[in-house]
Amino acid sequence: MSDRKFSAKAASPSKSRSRLANPKMRGARPDRGVLNGHLGYFMRRAQVWVFQDFIRTLAPVDIRPAQYSVLVVIGANPGLSQSDISDILAIERARLVRMLDRLDRRGLTLRLPSDRDRRSHAVHLTREGQKLLKQAKMLAAQHEAKLAELFGPANRQIMIEILREFEARSSAAQAPR
Amino acid sequence: MSDRKFSAKAASPSKSRSRLANPKMRGARPDRGVLNGHLGYFMRRAQVWVFQDFIRTLAPVDIRPAQYSVLVVIGANPGLSQSDISDILAIERARLVRMLDRLDRRGLTLRLPSDRDRRSHAVHLTREGQKLLKQAKMLAAQHEAKLAELFGPANRQIMIEILREFEARSSAAQAPR
């Protein structure tokens, strides 16, 4: 039951005098378990760690997680519009514009005119983008192997399954706003 | 085996002509599964959803996740120094300064001089801070109940256990930077 503090109350007001002024508290180890019942807290801490490891592992190709996801989606679906990509990855359209500006400048992606809708662009990887994505995928696999090591391969798989199911349910249910 | 694309290759260069120009691709549903093997991707999506729900649920007290974690830690350990809090929650010292500035201005927290080190502050909740934290904890419990509903109570518990174990291992191992 790591969840026993799920609904723990706040320290009652009468106990809130300084722990340093309180003989019983003096030198006591601070309670690090107060957030144990909060899933979001642990998800956040773990997610930050995972992204930092991803960024470090992919430093040789200078690709960040969001950029990586965009390159992978374009690589698998050349010709998608920017709206399509925004939709699939839940990246704001406005944010994707800036990201593609930068990837374009680096010579990795290309925005061609769409042949069916003159408002939209068909986004592609350049040959260089394809080459870099290949490298990036190898590095990402290294990163993923490290996660398998740290979580344990079974736990990594369980997490992926639970989270994918959650994504389906949470997007089907109601969006939080 | 949701992981079969873990090491999937990029679309080979010869296949990268526009999906719209390619008769076989025309109108095909874009492949949304290309990131299936990437745990970090799903952790991020889920974490964002969870935080948005947290923010929305705690809107009545206008408390964000990071602020909440700080209030909970102070509430349970009155008199901690800012460094202690930074340590426990992995919040940058510089960032915590701004957060406490705001919480102080709102009358929720208090920085008292430490009686053992004139460099440091003993951080406390005001009575109002204690009152608000109580409310916040009730709302956070509602939020957590919603997560239990969406993940399924068993899955929520599994996630917490896996993530807590991961946190212990990843911090014990080597920090990513």
Place this chain on the structure above:
DNA sequence: TATTGTTATACTCTATAACTATA
């Protein structure tokens, strides 16, 4: 009228560096 890409703004969070006053 609605959508696509775009520009602009604001705020949160992360990451640094540097300064001051203490230790």
Place this chain on the structure above:
DNA sequence: TATAGTTATAGAGTATAACAATA
């Protein structure tokens, strides 16, 4: 020398609003 709190800066990510061109 090192640490605690602070200030400042820069960048990523998120959330909006508004605009022109096109549907």
